[in-house]
Amino acid sequence: MNEINKEEFKKDIENYAKVLFRKSIKEASDQEKFQAVSYAVKDIVVDQWMATHKTYEEQDVKTVYYLSMEFLTGRALGNIIINLKGNKAIKEAVEELGMNLDVIEDQEPDAALGNGGLGRLAACFLDSLSTLGYPAYGCGIRYKYGMFKQVIENGYQIEKPDDWLKNGNPFEIKRPEYAVEVKFGGYVAMRKDEFGRDKFVQENYQSVLAVPYDLPVVGYNNNVVNTLRIWDAEAIDTFNLDSFDKGDYQKAVEQQNLARTICEVLYPNDNHMAGKELRLKQQYFFVSASVQRAVAKYMEKHDDIRKIYEKVCFQLNDTHPTVTVSEFMRILVDDYGLEWDEAWSITNKTCAYTNHTIMSEALEKWPLELFSRLLPRIYQITEEINRRFILQIQAAYPGDNSKVEKMAIIYDGQVKMAHLAIAASFSVNGVAKLHTEILKNQELKDFYQMMPEKFNNKTNGITQRRFLLHGNPLLADWVTKKIGDDWITNLAHINELGIYADDELSRKEFMNIKYQNKVRLAKYIKEHNGVEVNPRSIFDVQVKRLHEYKRQLLNILHIMYLYNELKKNPEMDFYPRTFIFGAKASAGYHRAKSIIKLINSVGDVINNDKDIHDKIKVVFIENYRVSNAEIIFAAADVSEQISTASKEASGTGNMKFMLNGALTLGTMDGANVEIVDEVGKENAFIFGLSSDEVIAYEQNGQYNPRDIYNIDSDIRAVMTQLVDGTYASGNLDEFRDIYNSLLDGNGGRPDMYFILKDFRSYADAQKRVEAAYRDEEGWAKSALLNVSKSGKFTSDRTIEEYAKEIWHLEKVTVEVPEDDE
Numbered sequence: 001m002n003e004i005n006k007e008e009f010k011k012d013i014e015n016y017a018k019v020l021f022r023k024s025i026k027e028a029s030d031q032e033k034f035q036a037v038s039y040a041v042k043d044i045v046v047d048q049w050m051a052t053h054k055t056y057e058e059q060d061v062k063t064v065y066y067l068s069m070e071f072l073t074g075r076a077l078g079n080i081i082i083n084l085k086g087n088k089a090i091k092e093a094v095e096e097l098g099m100n101l102d103v104i105e106d107q108e109p110d111a112a113l114g115n116g117g118l119g120r121l122a123a124c125f126l127d128s129l130s131t132l133g134y135p136a137y138g139c140g141i142r143y144k145y146g147m148f149k150q151v152i153e154n155g156y157q158i159e160k161p162d163d164w165l166k167n168g169n170p171f172e173i174k175r176p177e178y179a180v181e182v183k184f185g186g187y188v189a190m191r192k193d194e195f196g197r198d199k200f201v202q203e204n205y206q207s208v209l210a211v212p213y214d215l216p217v218v219g220y221n222n223n224v225v226n227t228l229r230i231w232d233a234e235a236i237d238t239f240n241l242d243s244f245d246k247g248d249y250q251k252a253v254e255q256q257n258l259a260r261t262i263c264e265v266l267y268p269n270d271n272h273m274a275g276k277e278l279r280l281k282q283q284y285f286f287v288s289a290s291v292q293r294a295v296a297k298y299m300e301k302h303d304d305i306r307k308i309y310e311k312v313c314f315q316l317n318d319t320h321p322t323v324t325v326s327e328f329m330r331i332l333v334d335d336y337g338l339e340w341d342e343a344w345s346i347t348n349k350t351c352a353y354t355n356h357t358i359m360s361e362a363l364e365k366w367p368l369e370l371f372s373r374l375l376p377r378i379y380q381i382t383e384e385i386n387r388r389f390i391l392q393i394q395a396a397y398p399g400d401n402s403k404v405e406k407m408a409i410i411y412d413g414q415v416k417m418a419h420l421a422i423a424a425s426f427s428v429n430g431v432a433k434l435h436t437e438i439l440k441n442q443e444l445k446d447f448y449q450m451m452p453e454k455f456n457n458k459t460n461g462i463t464q465r466r467f468l469l470h471g472n473p474l475l476a477d478w479v480t481k482k483i484g485d486d487w488i489t490n491l492a493h494i495n496e497l498g499i500y501a502d503d504e505l506s507r508k509e510f511m512n513i514k515y516q517n518k519v520r521l522a523k524y525i526k527e528h529n530g531v532e533v534n535p536r537s538i539f540d541v542q543v544k545r546l547h548e549y550k551r552q553l554l555n556i557l558h559i560m561y562l563y564n565e566l567k568k569n570p571e572m573d574f575y576p577r578t579f580i581f582g583a584k585a586s587a588g589y590h591r592a593k594s595i596i597k598l599i600n601s602v603g604d605v606i607n608n609d610k611d612i613h614d615k616i617k618v619v620f621i622e623n624y625r626v627s628n629a630e631i632i633f634a635a636a637d638v639s640e641q642i643s644t645a646s647k648e649a650s651g652t653g654n655m656k657f658m659l660n661g662a663l664t665l666g667t668m669d670g671a672n673v674e675i676v677d678e679v680g681k682e683n684a685f686i687f688g689l690s691s692d693e694v695i696a697y698e699q700n701g702q703y704n705p706r707d708i709y710n711i712d713s714d715i716r717a718v719m720t721q722l723v724d725g726t727y728a729s730g731n732l733d734e735f736r737d738i739y740n741s742l743l744d745g746n747g748g749r750p751d752m753y754f755i756l757k758d759f760r761s762y763a764d765a766q767k768r769v770e771a772a773y774r775d776e777e778g779w780a781k782s783a784l785l786n787v788s789k790s791g792k793f794t795s796d797r798t799i800e801e802y803a804k805e806i807w808h809l810e811k812v813t814v815e816v817p818e819d820d821e
């Protein structure tokens, strides 16, 4: 790679401050400095970006289009600097200009174009695709407002708009030359084409112009820069209306409103379908634009649309982009005039689907009325796909109508997006071993029996470049000192650290780094929460979206129990513990918001109780997101991964903690199972019902939480404190819904997530955590072994599997021509 010339780079920064802001670096604000540095970095990136795409064109590479409603990329600048390997030169340049790189990085708003794990996975995948040299586009939406900013007021979550583009985004490039039209509504008419053949045309529709913005995805030290293409909607110039509609003022205004609303905001639901019309518009909007553009790009260099699958693969990140299937069929049949069977066979070789959840409330089902009104031609095509698929089901299971009922794409007035995705894809993958087994044997059993060859597993991963190299520089440097820097692109080699687990000095160094990272987090907490925490205490961390299945409630009920124990016996042997939470709740998810309030209320009482001598602290970190996540993982001792077994498809937070030397306290769920396989049961704390046990209880209805409530007086005491005002300043109703959800169900099954059932087992596991932590040497050894066994969980491994087994991509090497001056 071409070296970064420090002196030239400094001049570049100064020049940007001048042309952008008419200021010298000294006069510029921190935000302006960030902009100037970012533009200077972009100059370096753009040369590699152009060279990459030139290489792709010359070699006529196969490309994966990763279609995702969410890309939770976080901040770009620091990550790009790291991947350019320009850290040292850039840091020096910045410092010689009198600036501090950390302060500059802190000026950048997170690109929070995602909710949680699914969006972050997409971002990790892009990092790995570029680093491995695989040709790829990420395709998504340029939401004007990303994930809301969470503010805690009086313990309650308040949502504030995330105006992340207000200062502009220095890394994006608008590409108006690739804009395409996307049509909604109207009706489908049969017309004659120029050769007198019948064709279907959508008429009297409303449309918007989809305009792409490209963001660079920089590979690590390899000149490869892929593109994250996010689409914005603009009003179609009314001049372009059908002649029929010219001068239709009403329609022009409606189209402007449509364009304004489509990309306005990310829906803040994680693992939950809200069923809003605008959401379906968003889905079709970005899918239609991405697929139209992918087809057009292919046809610029090729003449046979029938072979597009040799150069293009569409990977559907969950069911959100499933209309890809029908949109691609529409283009093949309506625009290219292919016969149905041929179009279907091409679609089947081009689309692949990743399943992310088995929870019924997350499955996307659109009412027929809405789907057909909004997407009339897409609906017709989906109906025909369904008609033929039902014939296929009936051929496979003659006379068994229950199979049609269970597997049809359209049934009971709904379009079932997962069924459409499975029917049309050549690959259906789960995201962890256990999850894929549950898909095959339970949730998607009928599909698996009919087409077993489609099903495969791709266990999720995370990028070590962001979550160790960038997020934990002290540990990253130490690892490099011990084993060299090969782990940065080949995480399997981190197993070489294993030998240091038995070395006393190495353990000391390692624990000292953990301590310094805890001091860094303690400082962040002091600044943001005003709470003093002891970096010598155990940092016990649960950060992830707030959801009942993730069981933050189990964690906080256990804290209430511990506090009761301490109050009963203030002199009891108790190792000081800091419980750290971070979680956003979907704005309309009342019970989740109530759990946030409970955590904060319990914290208020415990943190201010002098009787317990600071032995427990409870901290809720506001606005959990990628940028503060990096600081939190680095400082964690205990990783809380306590979902109800079978509910967490994979989890990726669990992997980030492991990579940073935290020990997992968790259920046998999602990728926890594989984490324990790698590191050994003796280096983790496993508790609770198994997924088989949970599924059995769900099917036989034999669990009654009252039985536990009646028998266990400690649990009863904690339950009573939810409704006696202990934590609610005397308000007896504040947590009544939580109480009822556990004992009566409040509409659903009582204690649906088996919190009381798993409580004792969890409390025992927590006792084992404390005992283990008291053995400093033993803990250090376990923590180091966790780091050394984390090699499997790099997204580089995951992407190699997708590339070889699903996408069939070839790696590319890129040379950047030297500037000759």
Ligand SMILES: *Cc1c(COP(=O)(O)O)cnc(C)c1O
Pocket: 115, 116, 117, 118, 120, 543, 544, 545, 624, 625, 626, 629, 650, 651, 652, 653, 654, 656
């Ligand atoms: C990794 C990550 C997640 C996913 O965490 P899980 O524990 O797997 O649910 C969510 N949000 C952010 C900001 C992350 O970095």
